[in-house]
Amino acid sequence: MCSLSSCLCCPLIFWPAVIGAAMYLLRKYMQGGQFTKQTNETGKVFIVTGANTGIGKETVLEIAKRGGTVYMACRDMNRCNRARDEIIKETNNQNIFSRELDLSSFDSIRKFAAGFKREQDKLHVLINNAGVMHCPKSLTKDGIETQLGVNHVGHFLLTHLLLDVLKKTAPSRIVNVSSLAHTQGSINVSDLNSEKSYSRIGAYSQSKLANILFTRELAKRLEGTGVTVNSLHPGAVDTELLRNWGFLQNDIAQLLIKPLLWTLFKTAKSGAQTSLYAALDPDLKKVSGLYFSDCQAKDVSPAAKDDKTAKFLWAESEKWTGVGTSKVD
Numbered sequence: 001m002c003s004l005s006s007c008l009c010c011p012l013i014f015w016p017a018v019i020g021a022a023m024y025l026l027r028k029y030m031q032g033g034q035f036t037k038q039t040n041e042t043g044k045v046f047i048v049t050g051a052n053t054g055i056g057k058e059t060v061l062e063i064a065k066r067g068g069t070v071y072m073a074c075r076d077m078n079r080c081n082r083a084r085d086e087i088i089k090e091t092n093n094q095n096i097f098s099r100e101l102d103l104s105s106f107d108s109i110r111k112f113a114a115g116f117k118r119e120q121d122k123l124h125v126l127i128n129n130a131g132v133m134h135c136p137k138s139l140t141k142d143g144i145e146t147q148l149g150v151n152h153v154g155h156f157l158l159t160h161l162l163l164d165v166l167k168k169t170a171p172s173r174i175v176n177v178s179s180l181a182h183t184q185g186s187i188n189v190s191d192l193n194s195e196k197s198y199s200r201i202g203a204y205s206q207s208k209l210a211n212i213l214f215t216r217e218l219a220k221r222l223e224g225t226g227v228t229v230n231s232l233h234p235g236a237v238d239t240e241l242l243r244n245w246g247f248l249q250n251d252i253a254q255l256l257i258k259p260l261l262w263t264l265f266k267t268a269k270s271g272a273q274t275s276l277y278a279a280l281d282p283d284l285k286k287v288s289g290l291y292f293s294d295c296q297a298k299d300v301s302p303a304a305k306d307d308k309t310a311k312f313l314w315a316e317s318e319k320w321t322g323v324g325t326s327k328v329d
Contacts, residue, residue, distance in 0.1 A: 032235050032270055033294035035277040041068035045123050045169075046279070047116070047162070049073045049101060049155070050130025052083040055177070055234055058272035059127060059279075064091040066280070071120075073101035073112060073130075103130055103154030104140035106321065113161035122169040125279045126162055128155040129177045131207075134200040144320060145194040151207035156214060157321040163227070170226025171285055174218070175278045178211035178231045178291070183301040185209035187309050192316055212291060212300055213310040214317070219289030228288035230278050234271040235294065 046063055050056040051072035060070050064087050074080035080098040088096050099115065102108035116123075131151045140149035159174060166172045185205030188194070194203055215231040222229060277295040278284065291300045303309070318324055 032266060033273060033277075033296060034270070035273045035281065035295055037281060039066055039280050039282065041066040041280065044068050044125070045120055046070045046125045046127065047073055047123060048127045048129055049103065049158070052076060052080040052098075054268045055271045055275065056127075056129040057083050057087070058269045059129065059275050060096065061087050061090065062272065062276055063279075064088075064093040064096055067093065069095040070097070071116060072096065072098045074098065075100070075102045075104075075130075101130075101158075102141075103150045103158070104142075104146060106142050106154075106157060109154055109157050110161065113158060116162070117165060121165070123162060123165040123172060124169055125173045125175065126159065126166065127175045127177070127275060127279055128159065128211075129175075129275065130155075131177065133204050136200070137194065137198040137203075142320070143193075145198070145203055147200075147203040147207045148193070148210065151204075152210035152214060153317055153320055155211075156317045157323065159218070160321070160323045166227045167225050172227050173279060173284075174215075174227065174229035175275060176211045176215050176229065176231040177234060177275060178215075179204075179208040180233045180293070181205045182209040182212050182233075182304055185301075186303055187213070187313055189309070189312055192313075209301070209304055210313055212304040213306070213313050215291070216289050216304070217307075217310040217314050222288065228284070228286065230284070230288060231291045232274045232278050233291070233293040233298070234274055235266045 041063055046060075046068050048056050048060050048063075048070060051060045051070075052074045056072075060072055060083075063070050072080055072084055074083075077098065077100050080100075084096050084098040088094060099112060100108065101112040132147055135146060138146045140146055140154070142149070144153050155176065166174065181204060185202070185208055187206060187209060191197065212231045215229050218229045274292050274295050278292055290297050291304070292298060
């Protein structure tokens with residue numbers, strides 16, 4: 001039997017041990033900022049879109065642990081109900097509800113908002129979390145490029161339909177989950193709907209930039225109402241959003257890439273931390289129009305500060321959704 005020192009000196013043991021330890025420490029570092037403040041959310045009402053998996057599910061789970069009433073707004077009701085049952089079982093919080101919401105359909109969005117208002121007369125926090133990423137070109141049921149339609153326009157309409165309840169409940173909050181990918185994006189004013197050309201990455205980056213432009217413009221329009229709105233980057237997170245990365249479907253690629261994803265990407269729980277920070281931290285009660293990452297305020301790209309583009313995007317979003325017209329009634 002070899003001694004400990006002789007075993008450690010053996011290259012076949014030493015180097016794998018060093019690499020393994022380094023990967024573990026790097027993984028721990030990459031999990032980023034954590035929201036550790038204790039808050040009591042009993043009596044408060046939340047909506048989380050895209051809540052049946054990933055960041056959304058972890059966000060609901062933590063709010064449920066803190067006593068909040070949460071509406072899980074999801075497209076796939078079978079998966080939503082399973083996630084709801086799991087959360088209730090873990091937290092013993094019965095005030096968790098699953099409701100259907102397809103952000104690619106204005107009819108579904110209107111139906112969800114109307115149903116929520118029939119059940120609740122207050123809303124403390126709306127977390128616009130759902131999203132799609134790098135998907136092949138397709139259109140929503142209302143003819144909008146899917147990444148822009150789901151990630152931005154659907155949430156634009158949902159937020160407007162719930163503004164009256166948010167204002168009545170003030171102080172209240174809106175949290176828009178964006179991405180660092182906004183720094184690579186631009187709003188294509190001559191082809192906003194990607195009718196002339198389409199790039200999976202470009203369309204995604206445009207939609208995430210739209211999230212921030214919407215946040216900043218809405219913050220200005222909500223001044224004095226007691227309703228705040230902020231956006232955030234959750235980090236690079238290993239979630240189902242990666243399902244459209246084609247190379248990850250290859251068995252060999254999975255064997256090679258998965259260890260790197262495990263090391264360099266956040267877990268869904270860590271990815272939810274900045275959402276929880278923006279939604280729950282008492283110190284942010286009057287903070288609006290900012291962008292957070294790793295539970296800290298961060299600067300945004302120059303394109304995200306373009307007020308002219310923000311107003312253009314707002315006007316186009318109004319045209320699509322009918323906000324301010326009889327179409328939203």
